[in-house]
Amino acid sequence: MKIQSILVQLLMIIAFLLQLEAMAQPHNLCEAVLDTDGNELQPGIPYYIVSAIRGGHGGGLSIGIRARSSSRTPIVKQHSHGMNFGSPVIFSPSPYPSGKPAGIQSLREVPSTPSSSQEMTIHESTNLNIKFMEMPGVWQVNESGRDRYVTLEGKPGQPGESTVKNWFKFQRFDESSPTYRIRYCPGVCHSCHVTCGDIGITKEHGTRWLSVSKRGEFPFVFIKASNYNEAN
Structure with a gap:
């Protein structure tokens, strides 16, 4: 009986330690990014990017020109009205998430879009191009004074030094809801x-x-554009 009691206590201690280890582990960046319907985000499919905070915190995204900008560069803006979902965007993952692989001597050898054999799900660790459907340029970070705005001056694909400003990732805020940064x-x-x-x-x-x-x-x-358009 004593041996059985000791074994039970050991099993309970092991289970407790395993639970502590799981809680201490960082968030899994390989988890799939989800839309508001709980479905995995797909490359090439149009989505609206809309504020997760409703009421006074704005709506979706579109394009504008800053009045103070002499270059007249198009910049991504958020609508002030929460019911305006803006313009849909599409996502294009990098075919090489960790950069240019060894053996590739030129960026021209890197395909600009993922091949059909690649996994067609976007994860939190995925490097992405983001673009509005009606615009040729992808999102790009550019400096203007002390600020770094998101413009539309990027060229799609070709991951590497010349396009490093064109790549973004998504990171989940809360495990209980599909809210991201x-x-x-x-x-x-x-x-x-x-x-x-x-x-x-x-x-x-x-x-x-x-x-x-x-x-x-x-x-x-993320709100899938086809679902929103059908409902409206």
Whole structure:
């Protein structure tokens, strides 16, 4: 009986230690990104990126021109009205999430879109191009004074040093809901120096521009465009 009691206690201790280890482990960045229906995000499918905070925190995303910008560069902005979902975007994963593989001498040898044999699900560790459906350029981080705005000047694909500003990732806020942040910390160029940050909102004369921030972020959800359009 004593031996059985000791074995039971040992099993309970082992189970407790395993639970502590699981709780201490970091969030799994290989988890699939989900839309508001609980389905996995798919490359090439249009989605709306909409504020996860309803009521006074804005709606979806579209394109605008800053009044103070002399270059007239198109910049991603957030609609101030929560019911305006903006324009749909599509996502294109890097075919090489960890950068240019050994043996590839030129970026021209890297395909710009994933092959049909690649996994067609977007994960939190996936490096992505993001683009509005009606625009040729992909999102790109560019500096303007002290701010780094999200513009539409990037060229799609070709992961590496020349396109390092064009890649983004998604990171989940809360395990209980499909709410995410946009993370600018590209992993497509190991030799590049990048100051990472989350995408937040810079307010200017009533307009909400997307910019890279070290202190704030923009919590959002993905709404599949076809589902929203059918419902409306």
